[in-house]
Amino acid sequence: LHSGKTALITGSTSGIGKAVAKALAKEGANVILNGLTKPGEDEKLVEEFKSEFGVDVGFSGADLTDPKAIEGLIGYAQRDFGGVDILVNNAGVQHVAPVDEFPVEKWNLIIALNLSAAFHTTRLVMGQMKEKGWGRIINTASAHALVASPYKSAYVAAKHGIAGLTKVVALEGAQHGVRCNAICPGYVHTPLVDAQIADTAKARGISEEEVKQNVLLAAQPTKEFVTVEQVGAMAVFLTSPAANQINGALMQMDGGWVAQ
Numbered sequence: 159l160h161s162g163k164t165a166l167i168t169g170s171t172s173g174i175g176k177a178v179a180k181a182l183a184k185e186g187a188n189v190i191l192n193g194l195t196k197p198g199e200d201e202k203l204v205e206e207f208k209s210e211f212g213v214d215v216g217f218s219g220a221d222l223t224d225p226k227a228i229e230g231l232i233g234y235a236q237r238d239f240g241g242v243d244i245l246v247n248n249a250g251v252q253h254v255a256p257v258d259e260f261p262v263e264k265w266n267l268i269i270a271l272n273l274s275a276a277f278h279t280t281r282l283v284m285g286q287m288k289e290k291g292w293g294r295i296i297n298t299a300s301a302h303a304l305v306a307s308p309y310k311s312a313y314v315a316a317k318h319g320i321a322g323l324t325k326v327v328a329l330e331g332a333q334h335g336v337r338c339n340a341i342c343p344g345y346v347h348t349p350l351v352d353a354q355i356a357d358t359a360k361a362r363g364i365s366e367e368e369v370k371q372n373v374l375l376a377a378q379p380t381k382e383f384v385t386v387e388q389v390g391a392m393a394v395f396l397t398s399p400a401a402n403q404i405n406g407a408l409m410q411m412d413g414g415w416v417a418q
């Protein structure tokens with residue numbers, strides 16, 4: 159489906175981003191990976207992708223809370239890969255605390271990473287996509303782009319923000335062959351959720367098992383976690399010709415959570 163194209167997937171050293179990168183590489187896209195890594199981890203990851211998919215693989219450790227680093231990342235994509243055809247804005251973190259105790263630096267971090275970073279990557283690739291007459295932008299939003307939960311003020315604000323950004327970019331790209339959509343997963347079992355289970359247990363004073371059953375999956379009617387492979391498959395679908403008229407959509411993958 160995508161041979162000769164380049165996909166940039168932010169936050170792809172782990173969890174959902176890594177699975178989306180794999181799904182796109184499997185379709186023949188060259189991929190640029192990004193994320194915060196331990197020393198040596200990035201080389202290992204690049205080798206893993208190269209040998210598994212036989213595509214060109216790049217890596218950038220750009221810290222996406224820094225707009226200058228994002229400019230560097232897009233510059234690298236342009237120089238070494240001839241630009242970005244598929245942009246997946248996925249990097250994100252969570253912090254769980256009541257709003258009256260929410261650490262200001264966590265608020266600023268989450269808004270910068272989960273929302274502003276997507277604005278910066280998008281503003282920097284939109285021109286090339288319009289020129290080429292083809293581009294796909296996928297934002298990893300969340301069920302929390304559509305509904306709220308307590309103790310997640312920054313995350314829910316950022317994800318509602320990314321839903322708005324998705325719609326605006328969809329309208330601006332509509333007649334230029336550019337599509338922009340968001341994927342809104344419910345709970346996906348990844349390292350981010352593992353950390354959240356521990357934090358929520360602390361915030362609510364209950365056990366981690368109770369958090370899983372009574373807090374996380376309580377919202378998800380199927381009582382099952384979404385898998386990262388399912389999100390990867392959705393990303394591939396959104397970049398396929400069948401999805402050509404899907405634009406500005408917030409694709410729910412949440413076992414029925416926001417249907418309630």
Ligand code: NAD
Pocket residue numbers: 168169170171172173174175192193194195220221222223248249250251271272298299300301342343344345346347348349350351
């Ligand atoms: P994860 O913790 O497994 O991965 C997060 C990725 O972001 C990693 O690659 C990490 O290195 C990268 N990252 C973190 N800080 C960064 C920074 N400053 N600069 C660059 N990269 C940075 O998380 P995940 O669960 O795979 O989440 C990925 C996305 O999916 C996030 O936007 C998250 O909000 C969203 N999401 C997750 C779930 C879930 O249940 N796991 C549900 C809905 C939405």
